[in-house]
Amino acid sequence: MKLDAFDAALVRELQQDGRVSYQxxxxxxxxxxxxxxARVHRLLESGTVRVVGIVRPWVVGIGxxxxxxxxxxxxxxxxxxxxAARPASSFVSCTAxxxxxxxxxxxxxxxxxxxxxxVLRSAPGVRGIEVFRCTRLVRDAYSPATDPAAAPEAAADVPAAPAAPAAPAVERPPAVDEVDRTLLGLLQADGRASFAALAERVGLSQPATRARVLRLLQSGAVHVTGLVDSRAVxxxxxxxxxxxxxxxxxxxxxxxxRLPGINYVAAGYGRFDVVCGVDATDRPALLATLDSLRASAGVVRLESWYHLEIVKESYTYDLPV
Structure with a gap:
């Protein structure tokens, strides 16, 4: 489904706040x-947009x-x-x-x-592995760009929504109990679930459920956003x-x-110093972005890989629902 101008405007709003009211x-x-x-329902029912809660890795102990x-x-x-069969893998791609x-x-x-x-070293045909260890996420295509816990994390280098606003800085992540974890699991499945529906699932009053969800959102424990089928854009x-x-x-x-076409950037050490994700509408746009990266101050070598088949892409965690 191709997005028209009105759809695109709706998508931008949903990317910023997946729970934004219809009003x-x-x-x-x-x-x-x-x-x-009506237009939001059409986008959701066609599968062009999914509104989901992206749970921050520190909430589930990812370090x-x-x-x-x-x-x-x-x-x-x-x-x-x-x-792809490993629960630890969030993204797997066969590349050129x-x-x-x-x-x-x-x-x-x-x-x-x-x-x-x-496990990866023992996989069929694997002669060896090379590792880039992420220490700082600079731009994430899915989640808020600043982790309240300052825990290192990353997102796959695949086309997706523009980076969301940074989460508010706090000294340490707030405590998350089992009710919170259940709410997070429900939001992972449906980021626009009503407070009434969520309250029924967790056994709390609607005001109490609303307060908990708002606390989870404001603390940065979860970011509800619209994930868009890349073909539609x-x-x-x-x-x-x-x-x-x-x-x-x-x-x-x-x-x-800061370059156009870049959807993900992480700094770290190992095989590379920086890993980026690039998406583009066509080959000339892709070439322009790669040339801009090569010309960036301090860059001495660039290596790229084309995603031929994305075998796995999942940023959800095993939470109760």
Whole structure:
């Protein structure tokens, strides 16, 4: 389904706040409440947009994130399937590049990362793995750009919505009890679930449920956003990029994040100093973005990989519903 100008405006509002009211949408876009409601329902029912709660990794104990490139002898798909079967993997892609498969892992700590590496090394045809360890997320296509807990995290380098506003800074993450975890699980499944429906599921009054949901949103524990089918916004090219830089990686990552076409940027160490995600409507636009990255101050080497098949893409966690 191709988005028209009105759809695109609705999508931008939903990306900023997936729980925005129909009345507010109507006022913002200058239409009736019924028209706004009908168009949002059409987008949701067609699958063009999904409104979901993106739960922050620190809420579920994620403290280590790594981007792993698999050097494979023979077909890459069997190794990709092994990676995709791991609960720790949030993104797996078969690529046209120096390495046949790339994956992102999200786990609790370094020991858990090493266990995942061992599994990937034993996957069919894998001759070895190369690791980029994310230490700072500069731009995330799905979640708020600042983690209240300052925990390292990342998102897959695939086309998606523009980065959302940063979450409010707090000294430490708020306590999350079992009722909160259930609410988070429900929001993962349906970010626009009504307070009445949520209250019925968790056994609290509607005002108490509303207060809890607002606290989770304001603390940054969850960000409710609209995820858009990339084809609906004209994205045809999806590429991952690794940069080697001279000097500080953070400055180079910040510069990359300001370029058009960049949907994800992380700084870290290992195989690369910076990893980026690029999306584009066509080859000339893709080339322009890659050339801009090559010309960025401090960049001494660029390596790219084309996503031929995304085998897994999931940013939900095992939470009660």
């Amino acid at each position: 507010r949408l109507a006022e913002s876009l200058g239409v009736s409440r019924e028209a706004a409601r 280590a994130v790594a981007h792993v490139s698999l050097d494979v002898e023979g077909p890459g798909r069997p190794a990709a399937e092994v990676a 590049g120096a390495r046949a498969v790339v994956a992102e892992l999200r786990v609790a700590d370094e020991a858990a990362l090493e266990r995942e590496f061992a 004209g994205v045809r090219e999806a590429v991952g990029v690794g940069l080697t830089v001279r000097g500080g990686a953070t400055a180079a990552a910040a510069a990359a994040a």
